[in-house]
Amino acid sequence: MAKIAAEDIGKRTKQEERRMMWHSVKQNKACYLMLAPFMLFFLVFTIVPVVMSLPMGFTDFNMAQAPKFIGLSNYTTLFLSDKIFVKSIRVTIVFALFTGPLSYVLCFLLAWLINELHPKLKTLFTLIFYAPSMAPVYTTWQMIFSGDMNGYANSFLINLGLANSPIQWLTDANYVLGVTIIVQLWISLGAGFLALRAGFQNIDRSMYEAGAIEGIRNRWQELIYIVIPSMGPQLMFAAVMQIVSSFTAGTVAQNLVGFPSTDYKAHTIMTHAFDYGWVRYEMGYASAICMILFVVMYLLNKLISKVLSKYMD
Amino acid sequence: MAQSMVNTEKLKASNKQAGRKIGGTVAIFVFLIVLGLFMLFPIYLMIVMAIKPVEELFIFPPKLHAINPTLNNFKDMFEVMHQNRVPFSRYVFNSVLVTATVTILQCFFASMAAFVLAKCKFPGNKILNSIIVVALLYQSNVIYIMQYIVMAKLHMIDTYWALILPAIASPMGLFLMRQSIGQVPDAMIEAAKVDGAGLFRICWQIVMPNQKPALMTLIIFAFQAAWNIQSGTVVFQEQYKTLTTVATQAASAGLARAGVAMAAQVFVFIPPIVVFMLAQRQVIETMAHSGIKD
The missing domain is CATH 1.10.3720.10 (MetI-like)
Incomplete structure (x- = not known):
């Protein structure tokens, strides 16, 4: 019997396959109906624009005239003669290495520590750590790191005698990237952090009880044997959000240390794309830049989901 | 099921899990407070700046509060x-x-x-x-x-x-x-x-x-x-x-x-x-x- 079935599969024609497919589509009508509202808007306002934007990297497009196909020339220029792009790759990597993993660990660690507190304190601390995501006030950071004596950081250091003259935090090439990283970290306890908080709240209490019976003695063991294994999906969500925010960072630097930053010290790939897209109106070149960044993020995402796959569903 | 519900209620009331030491909880609390102050500082400044009258914006050394809030x-x-x-x-x-x-x-x-x-x-x-x-x-x-x-x-x-x-x-x-x-x-x-x-x-x-x-x-x-x-x-x-x-x-x-x-x-x-x-x-x-x- 089993043998016949196997032979049948081998002999199945394309037409039959299509019919089977159609049959299973019809069987799952309810699924498609429930997907439809979201997918309709998603298709029109995300998929269509994304697909329209894909070929732009191979064109010369200045927004005034229709895009002109120029093959791979944007990409060859990027890697062979755009020195600032090469510089921006280095900045992006340093930036992502500092903010990405650190902020990811911080998101998880803080979500966990908050979970250890009394319920009333949980709301308060979650609010405190998430607040920067709701009010990303670059202006006050500019005041803190202002280059004159009026800056809070400078005034603090001078009063303590740690500095004799104001430090140019936002323009000195030595400090620009560091300051940007601090502010990026400050702002980075965002979506991933909240998702992890929700994940903690959803862990079955009886798991803790069972753990206690089976000999779990302290917080650390509980974290490793109970909490992390049941947080796979949230950890994956936070990882994706982290990849996006640390690789596409650019707004923080632009708002804080100006554009372009001193000696391109805080010039990320996204800033470079902004430069070509919205300052020089070379949209084709800018989308080639974005495309390279996307490929990198996609590969990294694949890697992380492989690492986390053992905790998945 | 009923039994486990009761247990859950008890746990909820006392918020106790395996091996919780009060010292650890206090350490966590202090750590979160310190980090929390760093997080809140720029937002606190934003609120202070919003209630400062113009003439207070540029005094040295910069004040951490508004003298005449408005x-x-x-x-x-x-x-x-x-x-x-x-x-x-x-x-x-x-x-x-x-x-x-x-x-x-x-x-x-x-x-x-x-x-x-x-x-x-x-x-x-x-x-x-x-x-x-x-x-x-x-x-x-x-x-x-x-x-x-x-x-x-x-x-x-x-x-x-x-x-x-x-x-x-x-x-x-x-x-x-x-x-x-x-x-x-x-x-x-x-x-x-x-x-x-x-x-x-x-x-x-x-x-x-x-x-x-x-x-x-x-x-x-x-x-x-x-x-x-x-x-x-x-x-x-x-x-x-x-x-x-x-x-x-x-x-x-x-x-x-x-x-x-x-x-x-x-x-x-x-x-x-x-x-x-x-x-x-x-x-x-x-x-x-x-x-x-x-």
Whole structure:
């Protein structure tokens, strides 16, 4: 019997396959109906624009005239003669290495520590750590790191005698990237952090009880044997959000240390794309830049989901 | 089941788990306070700047508090907003309309789609799941232009539709819900199917009531995104602009006043905070108990 079935599969024609497919589509009508509202808007306002934007990297497009196909020339220029792009790759990597993993660990660690507190304190601390995501006030950071004596950081250091003259935090090439990283970290306890908080709240209490019976003695063991294994999906969500925010960072630097930053010290790939897209109106070149960044993020995402796959569903 | 409920109640009351030492809890508390102060400092400064009179903005050394706190900056901001051709209440109405519609529809549509993507097998499921993640990762400077072209083709520019419709299907919201619903045991859904419940009913009566933390988190994201929609690029008539847009405009209008800019930021910050507090309290109140997980 089993043998016949196997032979049948081998002999199945394309037409039959299509019919089977159609049959299973019809069987799952309810699924498609429930997907439809979201997918309709998603298709029109995300998929269509994304697909329209894909070929732009191979064109010369200045927004005034229709895009002109120029093959791979944007990409060859990027890697062979755009020195600032090469510089921006280095900045992006340093930036992502500092903010990405650190902020990811911080998101998880803080979500966990908050979970250890009394319920009333949980709301308060979650609010405190998430607040920067709701009010990303670059202006006050500019005041803190202002280059004159009026800056809070400078005034603090001078009063303590740690500095004799104001430090140019936002323009000195030595400090620009560091300051940007601090502010990026400050702002980075965002979506991933909240998702992890929700994940903690959803862990079955009886798991803790069972753990206690089976000999779990302290917080650390509980974290490793109970909490992390049941947080796979949230950890994956936070990882994706982290990849996006640390690789596409650019707004923080632009708002804080100006554009372009001193000696391109805080010039990320996204800033470079902004430069070509919205300052020089070379949209084709800018989308080639974005495309390279996307490929990198996609590969990294694949890697992380492989690492986390053992905790998945 | 009843026994475990009692245990859960006890645990909830005492908040005690395996091997909790009071010293550890105090250390955690102190650590969080120190880090929390660092997080709050710039926001505290924002509020102080908003209530400082102009003459206090440039004294040395810079003060960490306002000597003569004033609400003049807020008054100035509202005055600028009142000078526009449409009444102030119109902006409030626009913001409420846009934010409420986007938040409700996004949560409703994303939850349903996430349930189907996480728990049903059908042709296309795998592709759709990976498209969502790719859409999250794909950031391009030309997307906004293409979106504008699509909206123009659909004659949506300069209408409420341009503010509402593009914000509804957020891949992030769907991804969040999908990840969370994926944790619901299949056995629970199978049991409901055996009882004869349709997919729609299983989604809303069985799965979603157990998804309060994720749903509340989605509400926070959706509200925040919708509230902060900058209408400037797709809506040009004053009567369709939202409060956030106008407050940002007021901050840069007329005399360049740092105080008014801060007041505008504080003002825009308040509604998301209120929604955050309400939603987050619901998250905390959720106590997952036996029967949800296998």
